[in-house]
Amino acid sequence: xxxxxxFAATAVLLAAVAPxxxxxxxxxxxxxxxxxxxxxAGVGEQLDRGIRLYMQEHEKDLPKGVxxxxxRRDDTGPNPAVAKRLATELITRDHVQLLGGAIFTPNxxxxxxxxxxxxxxxxxxxxxxSMITTKSPYIARVSFTLWQSxxxxxxxxxxxxxxxxxxxxxxxGPGIDAEQAFTKGxxxxxGQMLGTVRVPLENPDFVPFLQRxxxxxxxxxxxxxxxxxxxxxxxxxxxxxxxxxxxIRLIGTGDITTDEELQNMGDVALGVTTMFxxxxxxxxxxxxxxxxxxxxxxxQNQEPSFEVVGAYDGMAAIFHVIDAQxxxxxxxxxxxxxxxxxxDASPRGPIYIDPQTRDIVQNEYLRRVEKVNGQLENVExxxxxxxxxxxxxxxxxx
Ligand code: PHB
Numbered sequence: 001x002x003x004x005x006x007f008a009a010t011a012v013l014l015a016a017v018a019p020x021x022x023x024x025x026x027x028x029x030x031x032x033x034x035x036x037x038x039x040x041a042g043v044g045e046q047l048d049r050g051i052r053l054y055m056q057e058h059e060k061d062l063p064k065g066v067x068x069x070x071x072r073r074d075d076t077g078p079n080p081a082v083a084k085r086l087a088t089e090l091i092t093r094d095h096v097q098l099l100g101g102a103i104f105t106p107n108x109x110x111x112x113x114x115x116x117x118x119x120x121x122x123x124x125x126x127x128x129x130s131m132i133t134t135k136s137p138y139i140a141r142v143s144f145t146l147w148q149s150x151x152x153x154x155x156x157x158x159x160x161x162x163x164x165x166x167x168x169x170x171x172x173g174p175g176i177d178a179e180q181a182f183t184k185g186x187x188x189x190x191g192q193m194l195g196t197v198r199v200p201l202e203n204p205d206f207v208p209f210l211q212r213x214x215x216x217x218x219x220x221x222x223x224x225x226x227x228x229x230x231x232x233x234x235x236x237x238x239x240x241x242x243x244x245x246x247x248i249r250l251i252g253t254g255d256i257t258t259d260e261e262l263q264n265m266g267d268v269a270l271g272v273t274t275m276f277x278x279x280x281x282x283x284x285x286x287x288x289x290x291x292x293x294x295x296x297x298x299x300q301n302q303e304p305s306f307e308v309v310g311a312y313d314g315m316a317a318i319f320h321v322i323d324a325q326x327x328x329x330x331x332x333x334x335x336x337x338x339x340x341x342x343x344d345a346s347p348r349g350p351i352y353i354d355p356q357t358r359d360i361v362q363n364e365y366l367r368r369v370e371k372v373n374g375q376l377e378n379v380e381x382x383x384x385x386x387x388x389x390x391x392x393x394x395x396x397x398x
Contacts (some may be wrong), residue, residue, distance in 0.1 A: 001267055010237070021049035027067045030318060031090035033083055036074035039203075042090040043103055043228040043307055046260060047125055048072070050304075050311025053297055058319060066327035067339055068318075071096060075107050078172070078201060083107035084114065091118045097329040098123065100314055102228075104127040104308070105173035112136040116188045119331040121321075121338065125314040126307050129173035130391035133359045138331065140338040140358040142317055142351070143310040144277050146177040146224060147391040149253040152364050152384050153222075153275035154185025157251060162220045164192050165251075167212040168206070168234075169224045171198035178224035181390065186222075196220045203231060206237040206355075213248075220249040227258035227305060230266050239268030248269065249273065254378065257369055259303040262376040269376055275363045276349040278306040279378035290347035304347075313346050350386070359389050 033053065035044035038138040039316055047326055051070065062068060071094050073086040083102070090096045091114060099115060099122040102108040108127035112135035115122040124132065125140040133139050165186060169175035187193060194216040197209045204225070213221045221243065225234050235257075238250055250256070254276025280303040290312070294304045297335065307332055321329070321337045335358070342352035348365040 014069070015375055019299070025065055025067065026230045028071050028096045028098070028322050028327055029069050029071060029096040030100055031087070031094060031096035032070055032072045033075050033086050033090075033099065033107065034072065034101040035073075035077050035103045036072070037078035040077045040103060040226065040228055042260070043126075043226065043305075044233050046305045046307035047101060047103060048312045049298060050308040051315055052126070053294060053308070054090070054312045054315035054319075056297065058315070061319065061323075063326050066322060068322065075104070078104040078106050078370045080106040080110035082274060084110040087111040087114045095329075096120065098116050098318060100318065101125055101311075102359045105132060107308055108132050108139075108245055109135060110174075112139060115139060121331055121334045123314045123317055124337075125310040127174075129177050130389055133357055137358075138335060140317065140335070140341075140353055141360055142314040142353070144251060144306070144362070145389045145391065146174045147181040147380055147389055148277065148362070148387050149275040149364055150178045150181035150222075150224070151185040151390040152387060153251060153253070153366075154182045154191070155189055156275065156366055156382075157220065157222075158189035158191040162191065162249070162251070164194050164218040165220050165222050166194045166216050166218040167196040167222045168209050169196075169198055170201050170204070170230075172201050172227060174226070175199075175201075177391065178222075182222050184394075201226070203292065204233070207241065210237050210241050210243060214243050214246060218248060219244075220251050220362060223250065223252040223256050225256060227255040227307070228261065230257045231258050232261045235265040235268050239266075244268065244271075253383055254278070254306060254367065257367075257378055259378060260305040261380070262303065262369065265376070267376075270371065271367045273379065274367050275364050275384075276306065276367060277364055279365060279367050279374070279380050280304050281367075281377040282348070282365070282380055284345075284347070284349060286345040287347040301327070306348075309326050309347050312353060313343065313348075316343055316346075320347075349383075354388060355390050357389065361386050361388050361393065363387070
């Protein structure tokens with residue numbers, strides 16, 4: 001009996017120190033910086049759901065003996081100092097080989113120099129200001145840029161009877177990009193901007209800004225605000241002030257009709273026309289399967305927004321680099337693998353990472369909010385295929 005016990009104890013000890021199986025156990029560490037608390041926590045939850053859904057479907061596809069450890073950190077919202085501290089800790093203490101996430105542009109910009117210094121590839125899953133990718137050769141973006149949606153929307157508007165526009169955007173990186181992209185696309189095609197205002201990012205009150213827009217009597221208001229509750233607040237203020245009743249249309253980037261908030265916005269959202277790279281209502285088979293899997297995991301009344309898809313595709317890119325290197329992550333090899341990475345069947349359509357700029361190339365869809373079976377949906381009407389970030393094209397960055 002004694003002997004048996006000693007044997008058992010030795011076996012347990014051995015199991016704890018020695019890797020079992022033919023391949024040496026290998027753990028890849030991925031640090032995720034996301035906004036899990038604060039007023040933007042709903043958006044952060046969307047991004048995290050994309051990670052969870054991808055892991056549920058594909059964890060089994062990791063190379064044999066390779067594990068992915070995801071270390072999640074909460075930047076609490078647009079807070080670059082916190083993002084910088086968290087990225088520093090993830091790199092120096094946790095020794096992550098990859099970074100991902102970043103809802104907000106200022107946070108992505110705070111992390112960029114750390115990615116360069118430590119040579120840690122940083123896969124941006126949301127933040128959309130065009131110039132972010134120029135700030136580190138270790139950044140690849142799988143999300144979108146505001147130029148990608150605002151510029152083609154402006155061209156469409158100018159050609160479809162909208163002659164005058166008033167712009168209302170959030171006063172920071174992506175808002176300024178959206179305003180500048182729309183203004184260029186619209187005025188180059190004969191449209192006239194009647195005014196542009198920028199609303200504070202923190203605790204915005206949209207009423208005085210939309211009142212000014214209403215007084216200018218434009219054909220349409222163009223808007224970008226960060227998705228989530230701000231989008232719903234913008235929509236409500238637009239309705240309450242009677243802009244729609246005064247014959248003013250609302251157009252913008254898809255952030256303002258973000259899918260997970262659409263039912264909360266109510267009928268005021270009907271007819272709002274946006275340009276964007278993802279709609280939960282998209283009829284592509286890959287998207288139908290994606291939405292079905294999402295609802296099975298998170299609830300039948302839940303709709304995946306673009307942040308879910310950004311994170312989901314970001315994980316697909318991460319799995320690609322892990323697979324190609326069998327879990328031995330080399331930073332420069334990783335960046336080479338990300339350049340030109342493509343997925344012809346993302347839920348949003350075909351996507352690829354432009355090798356010159358490390359930025360995403362994807363379809364943009366013209367959408368209008370309509371009621372389908374009693375539910376508000378961003379119905380896709382037209383496709384503008386494989387749009388490269390126009391800011392980079394116009395500034396000869398590629
Ligand atoms: C950004 O900060 O880049 C950002 C945040 C929320 C959005 C879009 C862009 O909906």
